[in-house]
Amino acid sequence: MSFPSLVGAVELDAAELDAADPLANLRHEFDLPKGVYLIGNSLGALPRAARDYVGEEFDRWATLGGEGHFSGQFAWETYHELLTQQLADLTGAQVDEVVAMNSLTVNLHLLLVSFYRPTTERHKVLIEDHAFPSDHFAVESQIRQRGFDPETSLVKVASRPGEETLRTEDLLAAIIEHGEQLALVLLPGVQYYTGQVLPMAEVTATGHRVGAYVGFDLAHAVGNIELNLHDWCVDFAVWCSYKYLNGGPGGVGGAFVHCDFVENRDLSKFLGWWGADPATRFQMATQFEPIPTVESWQLSNAPILPMAALRASLDVIDRAGGMGALREKSERQIEFFDRRLAETFHDRIENITPKAIGQRGCQQALRIVDGVGPQVFEALREERVFCDWREPDVIRVAPVPLYNSFADIDRFVDVLDEIM
Numbered sequence: 001m002s003f004p005s006l007v008g009a010v011e012l013d014a015a016e017l018d019a020a021d022p023l024a025n026l027r028h029e030f031d032l033p034k035g036v037y038l039i040g041n042s043l044g045a046l047p048r049a050a051r052d053y054v055g056e057e058f059d060r061w062a063t064l065g066g067e068g069h070f071s072g073q074f075a076w077e078t079y080h081e082l083l084t085q086q087l088a089d090l091t092g093a094q095v096d097e098v099v100a101m102n103s104l105t106v107n108l109h110l111l112l113v114s115f116y117r118p119t120t121e122r123h124k125v126l127i128e129d130h131a132f133p134s135d136h137f138a139v140e141s142q143i144r145q146r147g148f149d150p151e152t153s154l155v156k157v158a159s160r161p162g163e164e165t166l167r168t169e170d171l172l173a174a175i176i177e178h179g180e181q182l183a184l185v186l187l188p189g190v191q192y193y194t195g196q197v198l199p200m201a202e203v204t205a206t207g208h209r210v211g212a213y214v215g216f217d218l219a220h221a222v223g224n225i226e227l228n229l230h231d232w233c234v235d236f237a238v239w240c241s242y243k244y245l246n247g248g249p250g251g252v253g254g255a256f257v258h259c260d261f262v263e264n265r266d267l268s269k270f271l272g273w274w275g276a277d278p279a280t281r282f283q284m285a286t287q288f289e290p291i292p293t294v295e296s297w298q299l300s301n302a303p304i305l306p307m308a309a310l311r312a313s314l315d316v317i318d319r320a321g322g323m324g325a326l327r328e329k330s331e332r333q334i335e336f337f338d339r340r341l342a343e344t345f346h347d348r349i350e351n352i353t354p355k356a357i358g359q360r361g362c363q364q365a366l367r368i369v370d371g372v373g374p375q376v377f378e379a380l381r382e383e384r385v386f387c388d389w390r391e392p393d394v395i396r397v398a399p400v401p402l403y404n405s406f407a408d409i410d411r412f413v414d415v416l417d418e419i420m
């Protein structure tokens with residue numbers, strides 16, 4: 001199903017757009033806090049079915065005990081495999097390239113162990129100047145851990161003075177400039193502050209041209225925009241599931257390693273028993289025989305309860321028709337949101353999100369000037385309009401196509417207008 005072709009041709013209002021929205025009913029698959037919930041970029045909504053999926057695992061635990069590890073379709077030993085196909089679909093990967101495990105920063109460290117292998121000639125890591133603190137800390141500590149100095153080995157690419165977003169030409173030029181000294185490029189798929197989608201295919205191609213590995217943090221990208229990690233030849237990627245994947249607070253993370261590397265025994269890797277071939281795992285041998293997929297990066301037996309919650313959400317995403325269908329609705333919502341902001345505020349509010357639809361996900365980053373941002377944000381909260389505040393002066397608002405309506409966007413703009 002698709003939006004009628006008249007959408008966009010005339011300027012429909014929120015009620016008309018909601019009536020034409022083939023995904024409008026999915027909202028009822030979620031329990032949303034009372035009010036207008038627009039922070040799926042921070043913590044996605046609770047899928048109602050998660051209570052059943054998790055409850056089933058409690059029941060299996062209560063009735064089967066330890067036999068639950070090996071019994072039936074939902075055996076805990078192989079439970080993580082139940083998520084693989086859906087995660088592969090969401091990231092544009094093969095099933096041997098993705099795994100649900102650990103949490104984002106843990107996975108980032110594990111993959112830096114494999115893909116950051118500095119030498120005296122080639123030791124630099126390129127990140128963005130405004131990188132999420134955890135990514136920054138992870139990279140900095142790995143540089144030190146290998147005996148290098150972030151002062152000389154960490155390259156940070158910034159936006160130009162007076163500009164908010166990174167220019168593709170500046171990113172590519174920096175990669176080429178550091179060329180033979182560059183070991184690794186690590187960037188976000190979607191920048192957490194501005195909502196900018198970075199040119200992942202071009203960055204990867206340019207990184208590879210100078211001989212560097214290229215990895216992405218997809219915290220704000222997975223479940224938000226369409227991804228093609230395999231075809232883009234990305235070396236590795238990591239993500240969390242509690243933002244656009246609605247996996248619940250602290251939910252299980254994910255990792256991608258390109259198939260070119262999944263069987264490479266020369267890559268440095270931190271090992272655990274869950275990365276070893278299940279056929280030999282319980283023989284308790286100490287000769288490591290890796291699973292011939294990205295699962296060989298697994299360390300520990302999987303956290304079943306958060307995985308059960310995540311499965312509930314991934315099943316709703318499947319029913320929506322996957323990321324293609326969600327992105328189609330999301331683009332309508334972005335257009336509508338832009339139109340409402342422009343006609344209501346003109347230039348009273350600065351939108352620092354990129355304008356081009358191909359360079360943004362569903363998040364809008366609105367700059368509130370004159371130092372009144374915190375009061376405006378507080379007033380929105382009192383009206384139970386949930387968005388989030390990022391220092392120094394930005395309100396982030398993310399209409400999520402799975403469960404947000406066009407009316408939610410309308411309500412946000414109306415309340416903000418009253419407050420301003």
Ligand SMILES: *Cc1c(COP(=O)(O)O)cnc(C)c1O
Binds near residue numbers: 103104135192220
């Ligand atoms: C949300 C987010 C994280 C969070 O990391 P955790 O390990 O899941 O706590 C890391 N990096 C980016 C870019 C994020 O947006």
